């Protein structure tokens with residue numbers, strides 16, 4: 001089974017931004033998933049290096065275009081490395097082999113009289129390197145970029161694209177999955193309702209020399225788009241593994257701005273060449289930044305390096321795939337990213353792993369307990385059923401096949417939510433029944449082993465790290481998806497290896513524009529009354545060690561604690577049951593307000609209050625960063 005997927009080749013003059021990263025991460029997610037499913041994958045990306053803009057930029061830097069391109073490609077290669085992109089090849093349109101194939105294709109079309117020379121007059125946009133008709137230009141400006149166009153009259157070569165218009169319409173209609181999403185397909189069909197012109201595929205050398213010379217007329221170079229599109233085919237002839245036949249591609253992934261060139265120019269060229277068309281062209285949406293279009297002039301250019309350095313590669317990959325349905329436009333904001341990190345990654349996934357491992361460490365000497373199917377409960381079978389078995393594999397496969405990454409991830413996070421709920425609410429924590437506790441812990445650990453496989457295509461480092469911490473000495477990608485998600489893969493007695501925290505919480509920094517956050521911090525403003533040191537001294541804050549913890553029956557939020565404060569053991573009720581499992585609290589050193597008037601909560605007496613901070617979704621108790629004795633005064 002083979003699978004060939006491409007990103008566009010990126011224009012070498014650009015510095016890669018979040019949009020480039022988006023397409024490439026998406027292609028990587030699909031590639032990793034397909035490999036895990038046993039496919040032999042050919043994942044191609046690369047750079048587009050010919051054309052006027054490269055020529056101009058090179059001249060400005062006092063370099064040859066080739067030297068300029070050489071110096072720019074590392075911007076892409078380095079970013080792909082940092083983003084863990086697993087591309088199999090990197091094509092450059094200045095590769096000798098690519099150039100040879102472009103020339104062969106042009107010669108063939110010319111010999112078959114599908115390319116013809118004719119005199120042409122029209123309006124030309126220099127930066128876009130393309131002609132527009134009288135009707136298309138808008139007030140003397142390019143309808144695409146808005147810059148002034150020049151009137152040009154010259155002899156040029158044309159690919160007779162118009163001859164394939166009806167054939168293309170028919171093909172798109174008969175193959176409903178050729179162009180996706182559906183809205184984009186309809187846009188292309190709408191575009192094809194108007195008569196399709198022929199495509200000018202040459203540029204006179206006197207105007208532009210940096211391009212592939214036409215094989216049948218050395219006075220011209222090839223239009224940069226035609227040269228670029230051929231990369232998808234040329235790469236199969238000299239960069240693909242095994243020397244097998246890799247054309248047609250299974251999937252071209254691209255941004256919606258270049259859909260016409262792919263669905264119309266490229267498709268009709270392939271028709272003219274009697275070559276099969278790619279199986280699927282998928283155009284995704286654009287990212288705005290804080291609600292605005294990203295551009296250098298606006299100064300809101302999102303440099304992926306900055307975010308990867310700050311939050312880690314997997315957090316960025318996760319955010320891109322989770323935040324917005326693939327195909328629609330989305331908005332990139334640091335606030336949204338941090339929110340995802342704290343809620344989905346730190347709170348849900350990170351917490352599930354750390355609490356599972358810490359309880360195994362505490363109660364099972366760090367060894368995976370056996371699965372004892374004595375009193376199986378509903379939650380357990382639900383988790384098992386959702387994660388493993390052919391139905392789950394099929395459901396996940398269909399989401400991935402349709403590029404519904406956000407659904408695939410919310411499917412997984414729904415299970416993670418159930419597992420956290422199961423951890424917090426299952427009876428064994430209270431009952432201390434050895435068999436049931438073992439069974440619960442096994443379910444959580446084994447569930448995490450399978451979760452790691454599902455998230456691996458999206459977050460390869462995190463998936464592997466979960467396996468490492470569970471004590472599995474294998475690489476996820478050396479397994480087969482269907483087999484490895486079968487329940488029971490985790491061997492009892494495996495020694496766990498608690499390691500780094502998967503996703504430390506990040507500060508959800510307050511920004512001027514974020515009014516909600518401002519309101520929350522209003523307590524810090526000077527308007528609030530200040531207190532004297534004497535008033536503060538009235539508080540008797542003590543170090544306490546939690547000796548015992550149990551949930552309060554019928555309460556969602558409350559946990560009853562026994563806290564050692566040196567002189568005595570206090571009973572305290574704390575509203576932290578949604579954030580902690582009683583067992584993981586034992587042994588923690590906390591800060592107790594020890595001279596607080598006692599109160600009754602759900603009928604249980606509480607003598608004191610422990611300090612904590614956080615949001616509605618997660619409360620975090622204050623602890624000490626080094627060991628202190630119970631009873632010590634906090635000042």
Ligand SMILES: [Zn+2]
Pocket residue numbers: 125126127128142143144145146147
């Ligand atoms: Zn233009």
